[in-house]
Amino acid sequence: MDSVRYDRTGSGTRIPLALKILIAGGFGAGKTTLVSALSEVRPLQTEEILTGAGVDTDDISGVEGKSTTTVAMDFGRITINDDLQVYLFGTPGQDRFWFLWDELAFGALGAVVLADTRRLADCFPSIDYFEQRGIPFVVGVNCFDGARRFDLESVRRALDLDPDVPLVLCDARDRQSGKLVLISLVEHVARQRGEPVPAA
């Protein structure tokens, strides 16, 4: 596969390899903030439109009256080198957009689940999602201003995390801090290599 990616195209342009990393967590956990802190370009937004059509029809005639919803997904880019780029995608925060997660998660390297200790339960659905699909993830405990520091072990117990899932404190506004979260994810992915891929 890689040989295809790195082949020169007819025009002599190299096509980089893009790795996808998802930034998940409950509403207000700091997903957009983390993407902004890490992205080398202003964070971009891409949108998907939800309508009654599109699921099993080929046009939208007749559904003009149906309400449509636009879901915005934040994304950012980190260029590693000419051949390698990392794309960060913030996942839509509401449960009814799960189906968009499937698209985002397809082929993803892994995920960062941001946890807000004031509302720890908000990140349970994200953790469940990645556990069920065997997608490697780390949990970043976003230390908000004024929130007291938490003992990581008690957070781990509260989240019922597997012992091998990295749990790190972070400040989503801080690039260096966010960078360390991503590094812990990539190292976690590397450790999982060679082990059987869990059944989805």
Place this chain on the structure above:
Amino acid sequence: MLTEPPGPQHEWLDDAAGPVVRPYTLTGGRVRSAADGFDLVAFVLAGPEVDAADPRLSPEHRRLVDLAHRPVPVAELAAELDLAVGVIRVLLGDLLARGLVAVHEPPAAAPLPDDDILKAVVSGLRAL
């Protein structure tokens, strides 16, 4: 109901009011792309000889071709044109069918990149 006909300046036409043109109008009502795929991080590249000024192309098609003179992922095209990903996929399907762009999907069969790539990512991140 409005009591006055809409004029050129409307205070209610702001970002919160949403798009003025229904998004799939640009695709002639089509919500399905002619081709499958177009992952968010699939790279689109216009052919070297493709002229974005081709009169058979819509303005949105032309902008896509223009942007794709360097490899650019689907998600960035959607952000640049400020259009939904679904709309972009339909437009790209048109361009693909006419042979105006090539699409390079990410390798789906290899969920985990090899160690060299992961090492490069870690050292690249450390250098940030």
